[in-house]
Amino acid sequence: MTRDEIISDVKRLEPWFHCIDLGDGLFTKTRSTIGEPVEHPRPTWDVVKAALPNDLSGKTVLDVGCNAGFYSIKAKERGAARVLGIDAQRELIRQAAFVRNVKGLEIDYQRMSVYDLDPHELGQFDVTMALGLIYHCKHLVLALEKLFLVTRELLILETAIYPPEKAPESFVYAEGGTLPTLHPIAYVENLPDAKEAVFNWFLPGIAALTALLKNVGFDEVRVLPGVQNDRAVFACHKRVAFPDSRSVSYLGSKLSLVSGPTHCRPGEVMRFQVRAENTGYARWLRGSEQGTERGDVHLVAHLLGEDEEPLSLYHAGAFLPRDIAPGETIEIEISLRAPDPPGNYQLAFDMVSEHLAWFEDLGAVIAKQQLVVE
Numbered sequence: 001m002t003r004d005e006i007i008s009d010v011k012r013l014e015p016w017f018h019c020i021d022l023g024d025g026l027f028t029k030t031r032s033t034i035g036e037p038v039e040h041p042r043p044t045w046d047v048v049k050a051a052l053p054n055d056l057s058g059k060t061v062l063d064v065g066c067n068a069g070f071y072s073i074k075a076k077e078r079g080a081a082r083v084l085g086i087d088a089q090r091e092l093i094r095q096a097a098f099v100r101n102v103k104g105l106e107i108d109y110q111r112m113s114v115y116d117l118d119p120h121e122l123g124q125f126d127v128t129m130a131l132g133l134i135y136h137c138k139h140l141v142l143a144l145e146k147l148f149l150v151t152r153e154l155l156i157l158e159t160a161i162y163p164p165e166k167a168p169e170s171f172v173y174a175e176g177g178t179l180p181t182l183h184p185i186a187y188v189e190n191l192p193d194a195k196e197a198v199f200n201w202f203l204p205g206i207a208a209l210t211a212l213l214k215n216v217g218f219d220e221v222r223v224l225p226g227v228q229n230d231r232a233v234f235a236c237h238k239r240v241a242f243p244d245s246r247s248v249s250y251l252g253s254k255l256s257l258v259s260g261p262t263h264c265r266p267g268e269v270m271r272f273q274v275r276a277e278n279t280g281y282a283r284w285l286r287g288s289e290q291g292t293e294r295g296d297v298h299l300v301a302h303l304l305g306e307d308e309e310p311l312s313l314y315h316a317g318a319f320l321p322r323d324i325a326p327g328e329t330i331e332i333e334i335s336l337r338a339p340d341p342p343g344n345y346q347l348a349f350d351m352v353s354e355h356l357a358w359f360e361d362l363g364a365v366i367a368k369q370q371l372v373v374e
């Protein structure tokens with residue numbers, strides 16, 4: 001690309017939020033666009049960089065809300081093996097791709113929302129950056145869950161926060177007997193036509209965001225020193241890539257019946273083969289035959305009447321062959337005894353995370369079978 005072509009494309013792709021050095025004395029912008037410092041986001045990078053490993057060789061990095069790619073470029077310059085930047089706004093992805101091409105860097109960009117991040121499709125990234133993102137998210141907890149799931153080791157989150165000098169103190173709420181702690185989160189009142197990716201929605205206090213990040217699953221959440229201008233940086237670490245079935249948030253399954261009888265004699269013991277796909281993001285724990293622990297996952301058959309009225313819940317259960325990873329599919333055999341009275345029945349096969357939840361109650365797809373006792 002010639003110098004003149006670069007100048008003309010920079011103009012065509014305006015307005016710019018990121019000031020990026022394109023070489024040869026050229027920058028993406030030389031003036032503030034919406035009140036940000038002209039050199040934005042360099043001053044923020046000076047704080048954020050302390051949380052990012054100096055050497056990212058061999059690491060994969062995801063930059064969510066990448067804008068024109070300033071931070072994606074920084075990750076690449078630290079040696080990351082793969083960098084993917086995503087942003088909800090198409091014109092910002094055009095800017096990022098242009099800068100990448102001018103600088104001759106190997107970075108992938110894709111228009112995608114934080115809500116669409118799915119490790120079953122995209123895999124996980126060693127490091128995720130979510131900088132200046134979450135206050136644009138109307139669905140704050142969902143966004144944090146998605147960031148958690150797509151991250152393998154470390155999430156660096158930078159955000160505007162509930163101004164500390166204005167925020168009320170956290171306190172223990174004594175009503176109802178469970179004594180939860182309440183942390184302040186500010187809701188920003190917008191006009192009804194406010195656009196999600198552009199307007200601000202929630203400004204969490206530091207204690208609220210720390211608690212939220214721990215609740216979505218991060219093992220360690222550290223606030224970097226130097227909260228400036230009501231903004232803060234969080235370094236959030238994970239010990240394992242996926243949580244296990246003791247965490248109710250990430251359970252999901254899809255069951256289908258592979259084989260099994262539709263007619264039987266009273267009291268007959270029958271065998272059914274059920275295919276179970278772990279469509280959630282938690283590893284299913286098999287547990288032990290010695291005793292049931294909270295979070296052990298079993299296949300269960302319920303016996304229902306013709307009208308779907310439950311006659312015998314947990315009529316039979318079966319163990320998994322082993323622990324099952326997210327995305328894996330297995331077949332499980334389950335034996336059960338037919339009821340004695342002749343008639344028309346239904347069997348409903350579901351998974352259970354013991355002492356926690358029926359998967360059907362979490363929106364999972366169960367399998368059903370008509371059964372005629374002759």
Ligand SMILES: C[S@@+](CC[C@H](N)C(=O)[O-])C[C@H]1O[C@@H](n2cnc3c(N)ncnc32)[C@H](O)[C@@H]1O
Pocket residue numbers: 041064065066067086087088089092112113114115130131132133136137196197198
């Ligand atoms: C304040 S800018 C921050 C850009 C950059 N990360 C930085 O810190 O300079 C917020 C960015 O998040 C993007 N964004 C907002 N909502 C998003 C969403 N739901 N999914 C992905 N990106 C989003 C915006 O398009 C914008 O580029």
